[in-house]
Amino acid sequence: MNLILALDFGGTKHAAAVVASGEKHQLSDKRVFSPPNPHAQSDLEIMLSLARELLAGREPRAIGVSFGGPVDATSGKVRLSHHVSGWENMPLQEILEREFGAPASVDNDANVAALGEHRYGAGMGYNSLLYITVSTGVGGGWILNDRPWRGIEGMAGEIGHVVVDPTGPVCLCGKRGCLERLASGPYIAQQTKDRLNLHPDKGKLLRSLCHDNLDEITGLMVSQAATQGDKIAIEALETAGWALGVAIGNVANLINPQRFILGGSVTKAGDRFWNAIHHIARATALPEVHFEIVPAALGDKAPLWGAVALAEDVLMREQGRAGSREQGEES
């Protein structure tokens, strides 16, 4: 039995799993939260001890890693983390290979989650898809021709900073009307708060959910209020759904993939949100361009399952190499 070690370095929590290669249904995994003021070194130590605990003395044959930030997938070096300092140019693949004596493969979380959904989730059997996560931020990962497409610098899938409305509100990145500015959880909350400030007579439900402290409004509260018919909440979610629909319809025209898979906390916002996405995406794509938009199947385990897939691919390459060595074909 070939043992696979799968690791998911998140912004605020880390998860690890050990699974037998070929196993598709069970993942014995463990997750821990980062301590306050995390640093690369402490995060790495937390993850190593988590992995050792799960391995319990056994040796993995391959390691797959999802990292919450830009990675050079070829060398397995982390470029940086947007949340945690000390990760700059960390040779994560090399460190793990030395630590566990097995080959490793590292990629960023959106690409790895896309791979997870493709191999074990809502993308099974589809050879081209865009996975979009809508949560604190908005990001994406591609599968084209059954393989991850990372772009020339590993930056492909940055759908959060695609401009959908050039006259829209200013995003953290400095541009106007980025998808992330219109559809991410914190911005949905902020838009709602701004509207409530403008209309002190409206949004009774929202005000009670946040105990009249508008700064405490979250995307989740907006979803709850929308389900119960709150107009301001509904408007905020429909704006987010509209922005996602425009982005998805544009991408359908550009790349013509089979499926869009949407994950992340905001995608739990209910029918009104999903209806807006479907309606606007369909209206934005050309009539001849067909596609499906479906919810992610693996939830927050997508990166961990994707890490399993990365490790399976490493094993496959190793076995291919061993096979050709036996046949004496390798020089």
Added chain:
Amino acid sequence: MNLILALDFGGTKHAAAVVASGEKHQLSDKRVFSPPNPHAQSDLEIMLSLARELLAGREPRAIGVSFGGPVDATSGKVRLSHHVSGWENMPLQEILEREFGAPASVDNDANVAALGEHRYGAGMGYNSLLYITVSTGVGGGWILNDRPWRGIEGMAGEIGHVVVDPTGPVCLCGKRGCLERLASGPYIAQQTKDRLNLHPDKGKLLRSLCHDNLDEITGLMVSQAATQGDKIAIEALETAGWALGVAIGNVANLINPQRFILGGSVTKAGDRFWNAIHHIARATALPEVHFEIVPAALGDKAPLWGAVALAEDVLMREQGRAGSREQGEES
């Protein structure tokens, strides 16, 4: 010597070329205009006689075809032509294979032009690129991982109907602010005309170029007037450049390709147009996302050279198959 037959079925003109496989510098080609009220059958006959003339009794070993409309590249069947009737479901590949006794490969003009620029033009040595043609319409073709990316239904590359400004003017397709609506030649002319109607005191130069008949204004006249400093013309070209810049920057974030190659008559509109594209594309893409935007190298011969590349690939596959038959590896 293996002879290649390359065919380019355009909307208003057809071109054919005969070239020796492996030849990269000379294309003995001929082009003819379609008669008025063209039909699929007459277009096909024109092309066949053009090809026979160039072949002069010799037999091609492979045929590559660029077709000005949607094609099922797998079967080599034309879906339809937007300009000429009678093409619906025409088995073009099969017809040509029967006629010339050689294997053929057919794809739509934007994909084939992208392949031409990739193999023989401004895309040589680049493994991922988007070719964009800006002319009567706006279209595109992808090369990803050194191969054409056509999408699941052959519809990839439809950048002309990507929405760049949801509050913009209405496009022929019914949506607002499509790239084609803002950047194609006829729409640049129309925008200019609308502005001239609003400002009867402005645009002396443009008015003289069209002999005071505003309906006769063309994209070319707008370019000429802009070069000589006409403000209305400059504004129209800067709007087109802005729209292309937004679209390119968004695509860079989404797909992270190495190069954007721009061809078509509108791209000859001068520095102001190109500067707007470069400036806005750079501002729209994330700072970490790098790319180049360059003019096409092959001009209106890109589809013909792309057809040569399609035929070269057919030859390569044939030779691969012959090779494995000799080795007895094929079942």
